[in-house]
Amino acid sequence: MPDPTPVQLGEYESTTLEPGQLTSRDVDRLHALQARGRLTLTRERTGWRLKADATVGVLALDRVRVVISPKFAIPGEQLMSWLAYALGTPVPAAARRWATGPDGYADLVAAALLEECERLLREGLRRDYVRGRSVEPVLRGRLDVAAQATRRFGQLDQLHVRTFDREADNWDNRVLGSALKAALTLTSDPGLARALHSAADAFPQAPTPTAALRALDRTHYTRLNVRYRPAHTWARLLLRGGGVTDLLTDQGTTADGLLLAMPPLWEAVVRRLGTEAVGPHGGHAVPGGSGAGITVYGDLGSTSAFRPDLLLSLPGVPGRDTAHRTLLPVDAKYKRYDRHGVSAADVHQLLTYGSGYASADAPTAVIVHPQPGSHAQRTLKARGPKGLLGIIRVLGVNTRTTPEQATAWIGSVLR
Template identity: 85%
Template sequence: MPDRTPVQLGEYESAVLAPDQLTPRDADRLHALQARGSLTLTREHTGWRLKADATVGVLVLDRVRVVISPKFAIPGERLMSWLAYALGTPVPATARRWATGPTGYADLVGAALLEECERLLREGLRRDYVRRRSVEPLLRGRLDVAAQATRRFGQLDQLHLHAFDREADIWDNRVLGSALKAAVGMTSSPGLARALHGAAGAFPWAPTPAPALRALDRTQYTRLNARYRPAHTWARLLLRGGGVTDLLTDHGTSADGLLLAMPALWEAVVRRLGTEAVGPQGGHAVPGGSGTGITIRGDLGNASAFRPDLLLSLPGLPGHGTADRTLLPVDAKYKRYDRHGVSAADVHQLLTYSSGYASADTPTAVIVHPQPGSHARRTLQVRGPRGLLGLVHVLGVDTRTAPEQASAWLGSALRRPWDAGRSVKAAVGGEVPGRPGRPDRAGRTP
């Protein structure tokens, strides 16, 4: 692998590259990534300026190797734990040594894949019956009559056969061989590269990543191949260059690397956090965001629909029966709402969600944002001339803790949120949305 100049920058940071450090091929690939919103490349009089957006990972170009480390909300030593949590895969035993350093987290993902593949090799690779065509002196399987008649002209010294043999050259193993070979080109650690190359020799592989990805999309897990699921998860991450089904979408960018969009990762984290947090309370996530979502019709063009990142169904108040459930819309915001106020656009968005999904008595919605260092909670009261319009709970999840601890805290923060809404209404005068509040002792109406 040719030596490449390392370029280190953080999330939302920029670096200046000399004019000769980017080839025309590199510029085309970076502009393709810019169209996806991963980074920004601008031409300056001194060369090129490369700015990372909400993206972390490694990008291997012809002459430079760009390493983008997490700086915004998830610490480097916790990034892989949160990534494994979002993917729903067990964290490998090497997690205690995982920390993003000068090599970037591509080495860490490669190490995770290597650990799972070595486990499969120790247990023995799965074998299945594979149909093969062969020419043999004895009949085994089924005779290919057409090939025998047209190629051997009736001679029976060699037989054209169709036979099924149990082999390890199946797609469950091929996708892992392809991912191991891809990881070799991304790692900067000679020791890890040798280990990945050695493991790749024990697996069959596909000629290109495209058929391996198609096979992964078609894979259905049963008791026969369930042990392959963690390895396939890391393989999919590597083969898509950071894209994961339901997490990111691969657009066929030819740039070699492993880039992860942090907003998409945070959305996946919040979906799992919220679902697990309300489970012990009898709550659950509503699949698909309750059908069609909130629709807009009558405008120019086609009708549009939008829905929150997560819609939770919570049990009703005591004495109201099991059918009286509350819908709570939750939106994941990868923003520093621990340092500045919630934007007006986000307030408008959450008010729309609360009006469309939540209870009419207390329209409530939740924002979940990352906040390294400590958990935090505050409540926004949105009022109009006729009283309270809605409540927006802003919950900051401490990303320095383990995901399981964050889930427990979020469960306590989401516990009976409508009670918190009633408390707030009582404190501000007991108004009901759409109605004036009660007069205070001086006879004034809020």
């Protein structure tokens, strides 16, 4: 079977595919992705029009291999650093370079998983005591007297024994074996494929990828398995098909690729940036966004509620009122607000957040958007016939810097 034809495009870009390049199974998978807002597939007179939304990664179809590279906000050489930051996991050595080969981003995630799995193999895999039964030529463990009497009828050439041995066949290791196997289908680099295959042979595997995902969702980390957390983070990303949140449902639909939705990634980045930025100055994030959030009653249908991506509690002004704390709503926007003005819908949304959470005398809310090249800030003021309605601070984070540098800048601005 010939290798799939590579198709290269950037986020928000589109390309034309010939009618024979997509099978009916491919069309079903692309429509499932379209329902999740990852891309758009349109039938045209000469074939198909495939348009990527705010998505990067690789999608392995039957006859084509779609590679979507970052074009908008986060440069390729920085994407892995920001992804690791959003996931709260150490930056892998694979993030030191941006692979320009046919698999790009997917190769880097597979290499990150491989790096963590090889570290676990060097340290020694976690082993648990497992009860088992077997037939041995010599006594090992305890003799199963009942089985020996009823199955061997007193013969001693083979012994039925009960064992209690330490084995690596546990769920912490099974999910990594399944993830390594999934990574094999995403890379065409021979060297990386050989290393992944070698590592996969050293790990047990779950019965299905869905079973591995369920095990990951049930995992609780203790001193016995906390060293598995980084590897599990990359495994979850691969098994779910990419993204900070689920890409497709686990009900029979598989991604067969690694696609990262950039808006959820940016929201995760902003939540961590804001929390870490205000921490040294006495601020902290409000867990759960301060209860039920802003709730709308009386409309048709059920009651609706919405809340900002991040709600910060800030201390009072030093030297004046340190006991009084203020709430600052922060919203992440994966938009080009370095090139055009804030939309009316976002202005209305942020004014509502400011009115609902911030102080009445100066209702303030913050927008944080990605801006390659340099940090930037500006302040919007909304006024009505009766005076000030609200203040919106628009912060552009330079995604060409490291997350640590961006955290320091936001801390200086919000302070």
